Amino acid sequence: MALSKNKIKYIHSLELKKNRKTEKAFLAEGHKLVGDLLGHFHCRLLAATDKWFINNKELQLNDVGETLIVNEEELSRASLLKTPQQVLAVFDQPEYPTDPSVIGHSLCLALDDIQDPGNLGTIIRLADWFGIEDVFCSPQTADIYNPKAMQATMGGIAHVRIHYTPLPDLIRNLETDIPVYGTFLDGENMYGEKLSKNGLIVMGNEGNGISPEVGSLINRRLYIPNYPTGRETSESLNVAIATAVVCAEFRRQAPSL
Amino acid sequence: MALSKNKIKYIHSLELKKNRKTEKAFLAEGHKLVGDLLGHFHCRLLAATDKWFINNKELQLNDVGETLIVNEEELSRASLLKTPQQVLAVFDQPEYPTDPSVIGHSLCLALDDIQDPGNLGTIIRLADWFGIEDVFCSPQTADIYNPKAMQATMGGIAHVRIHYTPLPDLIRNLETDIPVYGTFLDGENMYGEKLSKNGLIVMGNEGNGISPEVGSLINRRLYIPNYPTGRETSESLNVAIATAVVCAEFRRQAPSL
Known part of the structure; x- marks a missing residue:
């Protein structure tokens, strides 16, 4: 059965946050992303070429609300990508209980108004x-179900729970001995610090960094050394890059082996 | 003097690589980027609002070929950005001699067909x-003078020399004791390796990784540990993220202080 005009309209409507919110749904495109999400989130609609179905016989599609075999031309009309892939799918947005106690026994991230969907998705992937x-994302952080953010997660969204919640309240309600980290130009060189296996790492907005209110609640101020260390420059790191370098150092200091 | 139709056409023409190549020029937009590039590269044309000129009196603009005070409406017609900034400028592409001997005494990067301009610019920034x-970039790597790549460098291009050159020849002509690193799923955990202060770190294409020919020339195969280490997953790291995590570890092991 072909993709009707109404279905294409429905798929395109998911480009807008308000429609995704009303529908509690999101769009995913491409072999890697759709393949990773199937089995993790309920799929309402899956449209793919016959080639994709032949190459993915092993996938369990019983639970999918509706599957459609379409040709490439139909798929490209429905797709939001410049280079449409062989498959696109509409999934239910997952609902997680937000339980801040995880911060006490595992390492978590908090994103304070990350604006760029690509940065957000890249952070979920890493x-x-x-x-x-x-x-944990501030309410002003980009929407993870934005198609660009979703593409950038490369399926990471299947293993990472995203919670939108005001960060000041979240942090104020933590036990006071739980470390809350942030990176600052005047922080301590992170390579000289003993980093924990639990707590919260706060990353700030692309232009403005961590907001003053959240910043005042941070109890472990870190600095990512540049090279040569301490040289005065105008340079900075992209927020996803900074997140990766910090997370890598936490995991290097306390590996799982 | 206002921006003529011809000037706007000229600015827009720089969106295409062939025109940038013929003109040996590139476009930069925004306060941070243009500010960082002025004084590093010859500026042919600078168009900005009166507000920008008032706020940037300290900048030396004597050497600029042509400066134009424009209003925001004119600027937005010339701009390639969704949200035009107060300033845009056309610069000469710099010309560097390509001297592979730098690899013998400093740490360098090689990019093997990085496709995405945003990834390329982010890598130059880090x-x-x-x-x-x-x-050193393979000839198939995205063009650093692509406006999206240039925006993502955030001015890093002022301090980093980019050389487009075939990587196999470059590596084959190095002294054999110079380390050539690459990351592979079956490489050695990089945290267990003694990393050098010189040599080449090769990063591969977003979809296909390092090409077989270049891969065969790598003499130090590294692995970036995930967490828990060694778990089998479908996940991966974005190439700019992987580059950052590797570079950070090189600099942690051999800081400049």
């Missing part, structure tokens, strides 16, 4: 790599 | 942070 399973 | 001054 959180997955570094075994960080809970990411 | 190279600047980590004090890597020479980046």
Whole structure:
């Protein structure tokens, strides 16, 4: 059965946050992403070429609300990508209970108004790599179900829970001995610090960094050394890059082996 | 003097690589980027609002070919950005002699067909942070003068020399004792390796990794540990993220202090 005009309209409507919110749904495209999400989130609609179905016989599609075999031309009309892939799918947005006690016994991230969907998705992807399973986002952070953010997660969203919640309240309600980290130009060289296996790492907005209110609640101020260390420059790191370098150092200091 | 139609056409023409190549020029937009590039590269044309000129009186603009005060509406017609900034400028592409001997006495990067301009620009930005001054790019790597790549460098291009050159020849002509690093799933855990202060770190294409020909020339195979280490997963790291994590570890092991 072909993709009707109404279905294409529905798929395109998911480009907008308000429609995703009303529908409690999101769009995913491409072999890697859709393959990773199937079995993790309920799929309402899956549209793919016959070639994709032949190459993915092993996937369990019983639970999928509706599957459609489409040709490439139909798929490209539905796709939001410049280079449409062989498959696209609409999934239910998952609902997680937000339980701040995870911060007491595992390493978590907090994102303070990350604006760029690509940065957000890249951070979720690297959180997955570094075994960080809970990411707390300020309400002003980009929407993880934005198609660009979703593409950038590369499936990491299947293993990382995203919670949108005001960060000041979240941090104020933590036990006072739980470390809350942030990176600052006047922080302590992180290579000289003993980093923990639990707590919260706060990363700030692309232009403005960590907001003053959240910043005042941080009890472990870190600095990512540049090279040569201490030289005065105008340079900075992209927020996803800084997140990765910090997470890598936490995991280097306390590996799982 | 206002921006003529011809000037706007000229600025827009620099979106295409062939025109940038013919003109040996590139476009830069925004306060941070243009400010960082002025004084490093010859500026042919600078168009900015009166507000920008008032706020940047300290900048030396004597050497600029042509300066134009424009209003925001004119600027937005010339701009390639979704959210135009107060300033845009056209610079000469710099010309560097390509001297592979730098690889013998400093740490350098090689990019093997990085496709995404945003990834390329982000890598140049982090190279600047980590004090890597020479980046060798395969001819198929994205063009650093692509406006998206240039924006992502955030001015890093002012301190990092980019050389487009075939990587197999470059590596074959190095002294055999110079380390050539690459990351592979079956490489050695990089935290267990003694990393050098010189040599070449090769990073591969977003989809296909390092090409077989270049891969065969790598003499130090590294692995970036995930967490928990060794778990089998489908996840991976974005190439700019992987570059950052590797560069950070090189600089941690051999800081400049």
